Amino acid sequence: MARKKKIIEVEIIDTIFPNKSIGKYEDQTIIFKGGIKGQKVKVLLNRRKKNYIEAKLLEILERSPLEKNILCSDVKDCGGCAYQTLLYEDELKLKEEQVLALFEKEEIKELNYLGIEKSPRVEGYRNKMEYTFGDEIKGGPLVLGLHRRGRFYEIIDTDGCNIADKDFTLIRKRVMKYFREINTAFYNKRTHEGILRHLVIRKALSTRDILINLVTTSQGEVDPNNFTKELLSIHGLEGKIVGILHTINDGLADVVKADKLNLLHGREYIIEEILGLKFKISPFSFFQTNTFGAERLYSIVRDFIEDEKTNIVFDLYSGTGTIAQILSPVCExxxxxxxxxxxxxxxxxxxxxxxxxxxxxxxxDVFEEVDKLKEKPDLIIIDPPRDGIHPKAINKIINFAPQTFIYVSCNPITLVRDLKIFMDKGYKIDKMKLMDMFPRTPHVEAVTRLVRELS
Structure with missing residues (x-):
């Protein structure tokens, strides 16, 4: 019998969504986050559940036969990606198998599954990166990068990152060099002392506008003129810096938020173009991190509408209104x-x-606002957060009884849960397609068309 807090070695015999691995030890099922089927790993046993033991991945001892690709030099240390060592075709197959297994587990069989669509870009596809200031080793030099895998306090210099736009790397390195030279302290999350917290860079991949946001505490000063001058002197950028911002954040949580926002240069937004429409993106706006992937995702949504009459459309959880605006030319x-x-x-x-x-x-709140809507929709688009549709809202939404729902989901687990409720209420899955919006990560988007069955 495996003991709690024991360190063991296991082979990963299977994986489940999202990026969880399964191993066997002394007839016990071991489940832990991370890993690839076929790897031999070292794990720490933690909590005992009803049918398995929860563990923590400590070390990869032997690579999997599936691992044929190493394009990122930071793959062992960085916590940002899960599938950097897989060929892209194998990554797509893995995501597809994991999502379809969720439907099979819930005995949802009539899917009319249309496959998984590739991201138009696999490298350099991210239009936003959020970097953290810290140190790689305690007392070491200032580092600006991403969190070390499985560590909250350690930051690594992600010089080899291949999913970020190349301009991001140039800007990140210059900012790190600048603050090292003037010996500015980073914000220590243990002591809550220090100045530098985050650097957030956004780039419109169609217009090449770049927006830079430096996030600090109010415990020290940042010379706005020198900082701006340093950024504007960077050579070799493919894009153009159109805005530089300085955000003051004195909150204790390790998140980017603004107690105060100062504009140091240019404007506070970039303009992105998708499917012939323009979108202003501010420092804290939500926008899909894969611009060209978003074009494909929204094209799938538009295709799923088909030629049916769509006079009135509800777009629930509409965010910055991207889907609503893309559908507006074909709706009343x-x-x-x-x-x-x-x-x-x-x-x-x-x-x-x-x-x-x-x-x-x-x-x-969708739960409250749907009660106030007087219109009768022909079609309802649902694009909820990762938690899915709120349990109190889902029946209200279904009771509008449109002929068609199109459910866009970034979390297939909650999608499957919600789809079962739709099916119990008289809808059937007409078709479903996956879109890989997040190459090298375990995440994937799903678009499902539901139609009301004739009674």
Whole structure:
């Protein structure tokens, strides 16, 4: 019998979504985050569950036969990616198998599954990177990069990152060098002392606009003129820096938020173009991190509408209104609901930017706001957060009884859970397609079309 807190060696015999591995030890099932089928690993046994033991991955002892690819020099240390060592075709196959296994487990068989679509870019596809200031070893030199795998306090210099845009690496390295030279202290998450917290870079991949946001505490000063001058002197950028911001954040949580926001140079937004429409993206706007992948994702949504009559469309969990605006040319009216007020403000602004007059956006909780809608929708688009549709809201949404729902999900686990409720209420899955928006990570988007069965 395996003991709690014991370190053991196991071979990964299978994986399940999202990026969880299964091994066997003394007739016990061991499940832990990370790993690839076929690897031999060292794990630490933790909590005992009903049918398995939860463990923590400590070390990869032997590589899997599937691992044929090493394009990132930081693959052993960085916690950002899971599948850097797989060929892209094998990564897609793995994601596909894991998602379909979720449907099989719940005995959802009639899927009309249309396959998984590749990301248009596999390398350099991210249009946003959030870097953290810290040190790689205690007392070592200042580092600006990503968290070490499985560690909260250690940061590594991610010089070999291949999913970030090349301009991000140039900017990150220059900023790290600048603050090293003037000996500026990073914010220590243990003592809550220090200045430098994060560097957030966004780039519009179509227009090549670059927005840089330095996040610090108020415990020290950053010379705005020298910092701006340093950034604007960077040579070799493919894009153009259109805005430089300085955010003050004195919160204890390790998240980027603004107690105060100062504009140091240019403007506070970039402009991205998708499917002929323009979108202003501010420092804290949500926008898909894979621009060209988002074009394919939204094209799938548009294709799933087919040629049916779509006079009135509800876009629930509408974010910054991207889907609503892309659908507006083929609809009489689109109504979007989103709880984040800033996102709604940006959606309204973007609709004006694109000259769209048949889209309305409502700021509020979907659970509450759907009760206030008087229109009868022909189609409802649902694009909820990772937690899926709120249990109290799902029946209200289904009770609108449109002929068609299109459910866009970034979490197949909650998608399957929600789809079962739709099916119990008289809808069937007409078709489903996966879109790989996040190469080298375990995440994947799913688009499902549901139609009401004739009674």
């Amino acid at each position: 009216k689109v109504i979007g609901i989103e709880i984040i007020e800033e996102a709604v403000e940006m959606a309204i602004e973007n609709a004006k930017l694109n000259g769209l007059h048949n889209v309305d956006f409502i700021s509020g």
